[in-house]
Amino acid sequence: MKWYVFLLHNRVEVFQRIVEHLGLVAASMAIALAIGLPVGIALVRRAKLQRWVIGVANVLQTIPSLALFGFLIPVPLIGGIGASTAIVALSLYAILPILRNTCIGIVEVDPTVVESARGMGMTPRQVLWQVQLPLAAPVLLAGIRVASAMCIGVATVAAAIGAGGLGVFIFRGLAMVNNQVILAGAIPVAGIAIAVDSGLGYFQKSVGKR
Amino acid sequence: MTSPTGSLQDGYALAFQNASYRLPSGGTLISNLNLRVARGETLILLGRSGSGKTTTLKLINRLLDASEGEILIAGKPIRSLDPIELRRGIGYVIQDAGLFPHWTVERNIGVVPRLNGWPEEKIKARVREMLTLVGLPPEEFAERRPSSLSGGQKQRVGVARALASDPPILLMDEPFGALDPMTRADLQKEFRTLAARLRKTIVFVTHDVREALYLGTRIAVLDQGRLVGVYTPSEFLKASELEIHAFVASLHSGAADEGAQ
Numbered sequence: 001m002k003w004y005v006f007l008l009h010n011r012v013e014v015f016q017r018i019v020e021h022l023g024l025v026a027a028s029m030a031i032a033l034a035i036g037l038p039v040g041i042a043l044v045r046r047a048k049l050q051r052w053v054i055g056v057a058n059v060l061q062t063i064p065s066l067a068l069f070g071f072l073i074p075v076p077l078i079g080g081i082g083a084s085t086a087i088v089a090l091s092l093y094a095i096l097p098i099l100r101n102t103c104i105g106i107v108e109v110d111p112t113v114v115e116s117a118r119g120m121g122m123t124p125r126q127v128l129w130q131v132q133l134p135l136a137a138p139v140l141l142a143g144i145r146v147a148s149a150m151c152i153g154v155a156t157v158a159a160a161i162g163a164g165g166l167g168v169f170i171f172r173g174l175a176m177v178n179n180q181v182i183l184a185g186a187i188p189v190a191g192i193a194i195a196v197d198s199g200l201g202y203f204q205k206s207v208g209k210r
Numbered sequence: 211m212t213s214p215t216g217s218l219q220d221g222y223a224l225a226f227q228n229a230s231y232r233l234p235s236g237g238t239l240i241s242n243l244n245l246r247v248a249r250g251e252t253l254i255l256l257g258r259s260g261s262g263k264t265t266t267l268k269l270i271n272r273l274l275d276a277s278e279g280e281i282l283i284a285g286k287p288i289r290s291l292d293p294i295e296l297r298r299g300i301g302y303v304i305q306d307a308g309l310f311p312h313w314t315v316e317r318n319i320g321v322v323p324r325l326n327g328w329p330e331e332k333i334k335a336r337v338r339e340m341l342t343l344v345g346l347p348p349e350e351f352a353e354r355r356p357s358s359l360s361g362g363q364k365q366r367v368g369v370a371r372a373l374a375s376d377p378p379i380l381l382m383d384e385p386f387g388a389l390d391p392m393t394r395a396d397l398q399k400e401f402r403t404l405a406a407r408l409r410k411t412i413v414f415v416t417h418d419v420r421e422a423l424y425l426g427t428r429i430a431v432l433d434q435g436r437l438v439g440v441y442t443p444s445e446f447l448k449a450s451e452l453e454i455h456a457f458v459a460s461l462h463s464g465a466a467d468e469g470a471q
Contacts, residue, residue, distance in 0.1 A: 116308030119271055119381075120322050120371075121298030134312045 003183035010184075018188060020164035024083060024155045028090035029148055036095045036147075037140075040102025041128065050103055057096035065089065065154045069161045086158035086165075093154055094147035101143025105136030141204040145197055152193045156185065166192075222282075223249045223379060223411035224270065229279035231265055231435075239265045240435045243279070249378075252405050252412040253440075254426035256419065256457070262435040263415040267381050270413060271300045283379065298326055301372030301380040301410070305387045307364040309356040315341070315367050316352040322375040340370035345400065362393035369401070373408070382414045386421065398424055419457050423447070431457070 007014050043050040063071075068089045073080060078088045109132050117131045133140075159167030169185030224247040231240040240262045247253045255263040268274040269281055272293040280287045288296055309318050319340050320333040328336070341348040344366040356364055365385055372380055386394045386401075402425055405412055416422055422429045423443045431438040431446075431453060438453045446454065 110311075112304060112306060112308045113310060115273065116302065116304055117310070119273060119297055119302035119304070119308075121294050121296075121325055122321075123294055126325070131310060 001180055003180045003187060006180055006184040007188070014169075014184070014188070017164065017166045017168055017185075018192070020083075021152075021155055021166045021189070021192065024086055024090060024158055024163060024165055025148065025151045027083075027087045028094055028151050028155075029144075031087065031091040032094035032098050032147060032151075033144070035091070036098030036143075037102055039095075040099040041106065043099070043103050044106045054096070054100055054103070057099060060092050061096050065093070065157045066160060068092070069157060073161060081162040083158070083163040085161055086155070086163035090151050090155060090158070094151050097143040097146040097150070098140075099143075101139050101146075102136070105139030105143075106132045108139065109135045137207045138204055141200060141207060145200045145204065148200065149193050149197050152189060152196060156189055221249060222246045223284060224413070225282040226266075226269075227280045227282065229269060229276045229281055231262075231269060231274060232277040238435055240269070240276075243437055245430055245437060245440065247411055247413060248427075249411055250409040251427035252414055252425055254422040254429045255413065255415045255432055256417065256422045256429050257432035258417060260434075261432040263417075263432055264383055265435075266432065267383055267413060267415050270379070270381055271297045271302060273297075298322055298375065299377050299379075301375075301377040303365075303368045303372045303380070303382045303385045305384040307356070307368035307385075309364055309367055309371070311356050313355075314352065315346075315354050315356070315359070318356065318367060319371045319374050321371060322377075326375055328375075336374055337370075340374050343373070343404070344370045346370070360393075361389050362397060365389060365397060369404075373410075378411060380410045380412045382412065384415055384417070387416070387418070394421075401425065 001009075039053070043053060060068075069086065072078065072085045072089055075085075078084065113135070114127060114131060117127045122130065155163075155165050156167030156170055158165050159171050166185045166189050170182050173179065173181030173183070173185065226243045226245040229240060229243045230238065232238050243266065245253075255266055257263050265274060269276050270283075270288070272288060275289075280289065282288070283291075283296075310321070313321075316334075316337050319337045323333045323336055337352065338348040341351055346363065346366055351359075351363070351367075356367070359367065368385065372382075386397050389397065398421060405425070414425060416425075423446065426443060428440050428442055429446050430440045431451075433453050438451055439449065441449055441454075449455075
């Protein structure tokens, strides 16, 4: 059975897996944004701490995803089998590019523009929201793009710990030694990744033009 | 920052009293500065790079805080004022204009009135008035982005932005420094007319002697963070201090170069 025939025959389950997959990605990205953005902003003025935090995040990134899922299973509260463990692991991966690009994006805003904003009498909060963040937006969005593409890919591994998603087909195909079933998981994942990336890319361009 | 009142003992808009500025690392950028700026005059801060001109300027709007001494605006120590409020009452123009690249010209010019909570209608009208004042037709320029403006136009917008909330004091940090000579000459000429008309108290930083002589009511010469002296343009040309001689010499050599061309 070809992969597209498999998809057609199992369309109810395919739909369910796509929803699970998107759910995992959306939840992890939401958490990663909620942590990465404010921490990134807070680190802008603390160069030493910034190096340290980005260093730790870099190390986290090098842990193989399958291992990280495994490590998290015995951890109380966040661990165990299922989606919540997967979301924690995916968030950890997604935080780094978001945090790093938030820092870099803000630091690289033209200092004369920031100084003139201060000189005009903007409060630090106004400088951040009206000047630094809008001008850092393209870099920040690039980080979100990288994080989401990675999340969509790595979320396939979440099936290994019972979190569902399109990875289910990939693991099933591996078990059945059936490439067509593997493709039935991998191709929709690639499709989602391309769609999300080009959507965010379009958004990034339109923000950059302003 | 309040409007001039009769109750003030001195007629100075701005005064430095033994003001010093030291870096946290220990270097002294300004030492013991005593300087008074009269209401409505254009005081030039003249010096080489690193002489402390820009630092002096930033002490006035508290982008930097004096390590010692006092700076008074209309008789009040600025230390006692909220820096945010203080800055909203002082116009500030820098080299390369420092315009907000993500905003239209209109939004750029309206920034301080908006921070001060003016109603939108009033801001719009004021922006139009300011654009006309600096010689940019509003219908042509209001909606444009800074990236589509020439250097001279950006500087005009910078001046319009600084004047928008009608501050009594204007700080200008080499505003025409990055412009080509022709554009610079045009803007200097227009600015001189504008300054005479608006009667703002202006502190103007430059390293260009001719600009200083052309625009200044008085010229304060700084060298290595110290005030060498304050001169009217004619006193400046006659002054005997070595530092001034160097400046005047540079002026003559510059003039000779131009004559030769």
